Amino acid sequence: MTQVLTRDDTYLADFQALDRGQHGDAAWLQPLRQRAWSRFTELGFPTAVRGNERWKYTNVAPIARSSFKHPVDIRPDDLSEAAKLLGRAPAHADWTTLVFVNGRYAPALSTALPEADGLRATSLAAAFATEGAVVEQYLTRYAAFDDEAFTALNTAFLRDGAFVAVPDGASFPSPIHVIFVTTSRGQPTVTHPRTLVVAGRHSSVTLIESYLGHASGPYFTNAVTEIAAGEGARIDHYRLLLEGRDVFHVGTSRARQEADSALSSTSFAVGCALGRNAFHVLLDGQGGSSVLNGLYRIAGKEHLDNHMGIDHVRPHTTSRMNYRGILDGASTGVFSGRVLVKKEAQKTDAQQHDKNLILSREAQSFAKPSLEIYADDVKCSHGAAAGDIDEDALFYMQSRGLDRRTARKLLIQAFASHIIDTVKPEPLQDYLNRLFAGALPGFQFGDTP
Numbered sequence: 134m135t136q137v138l139t140r141d142d143t144y145l146a147d148f149q150a151l152d153r154g155q156h157g158d159a160a161w162l163q164p165l166r167q168r169a170w171s172r173f174t175e176l177g178f179p180t181a182v183r184g185n186e187r188w189k190y191t192n193v194a195p196i197a198r199s200s201f202k203h204p205v206d207i208r209p210d211d212l213s214e215a216a217k218l219l220g221r222a223p224a225h226a227d228w229t230t231l232v233f234v235n236g237r238y239a240p241a242l243s244t245a246l247p248e249a250d251g252l253r254a255t256s257l258a259a260a261f262a263t264e265g266a267v268v269e270q271y272l273t274r275y276a277a278f279d280d281e282a283f284t285a286l287n288t289a290f291l292r293d294g295a296f297v298a299v300p301d302g303a304s305f306p307s308p309i310h311v312i313f314v315t316t317s318r319g320q321p322t323v324t325h326p327r328t329l330v331v332a333g334r335h336s337s338v339t340l341i342e343s344y345l346g347h348a349s350g351p352y353f354t355n356a357v358t359e360i361a362a363g364e365g366a367r368i369d370h371y372r373l374l375l376e377g378r379d380v381f382h383v384g385t386s387r388a389r390q391e392a393d394s395a396l397s398s399t400s401f402a403v404g405c406a407l408g409r410n411a412f413h414v415l416l417d418g419q420g421g422s423s424v425l426n427g428l429y430r431i432a433g434k435e436h437l438d439n440h441m442g443i444d445h446v447r448p449h450t451t452s453r454m455n456y457r458g459i460l461d462g463a464s465t466g467v468f469s470g471r472v473l474v475k476k477e478a479q480k481t482d483a484q485q486h487d488k489n490l491i492l493s494r495e496a497q498s499f500a501k502p503s504l505e506i507y508a509d510d511v512k513c514s515h516g517a518a519a520g521d522i523d524e525d526a527l528f529y530m531q532s533r534g535l536d537r538r539t540a541r542k543l544l545i546q547a548f549a550s551h552i553i554d555t556v557k558p559e560p561l562q563d564y565l566n567r568l569f570a571g572a573l574p575g576f577q578f579g580d581t582p
Contacts, residue, residue: 392447
């Protein structure tokens, strides 16, 4: 159930201007945008009303009632501002970096992909011309917009984004870092980042998605990522929400895995006015495995919603969900994890866990882990927990000579390290350790990125 509640006059004007300005697009792209816009106008934004379980704890009325302007082109001052903001993102000389400013590819801020046969890391705008058949085959295949208003809106404004393709048997030599930057325009803005990853049979790739933006004034990021993992493919994916406390961010990720493929995706967030990380995986091949991890820290009146789903449709598949939140002030954290095991998916092994540190009386956490099982030979479990720091652990550490403040700091760091320690690229793991150390409530220590 949805309710139309939106300043769609602004979106309509921007959509019409964008649609008029498109020349040289692939023949299938403009009709796709038109269908997506029509579906968005039918759906409207979802609101937290009875019967809409997917948005039960997250009210998007602040987004729907606001008027956001869609930037069309990159200005010189956007590039200079973006260059400064890039200093807040993780970086390494060996990484391939694609930078997008207000949704448009910025080659001057990006680094070239090392020459390798068949490996592609480029903008979607370029791929429309050079990889049109592949893009058309996979784009919107998994991130359908039939009943997803935010995905429909993103697709209606589809113009550019990141495209990563790995041929059969190939591997990227180092991580690919895709950075989406929003600059200040003197008014609230909206961008619609899009990422498409196609990993061939027995290929491997590491992808990092980072979202950055200016600190002054609200803006809205509406991002969609699609991942196709071929047979035996290995994909490590990291998603970093680094935008700021006045930001609205809705991120939708969809993945399909073939036989014996492995996907590991970990999200990190350090606060936003209203944020949502929705990730759905289709385990559509025997022997596939999927891991969804997450760590976030929120304070004040910030709100973060992790909405996860994994569908086991073939036998001998494995999945893990492990999410952790650190909540302070009057913040709200939401975890909704659903594992579906279809009748054919015998020998499924699935676990999901959500744990939260609640550091103030006003903070609240909502957890809804769920299992829907139709097979009879499975091993599945789920659980959720929330509470303050263990007083017994604090007492033990104080008895060893630590003051209470230091003991709390170390226990919070240990809580976060369960997720951070799973990060494989060492430069990224070091960055995240500094980021979360500097963001811990009530503590100012270490160097923040």
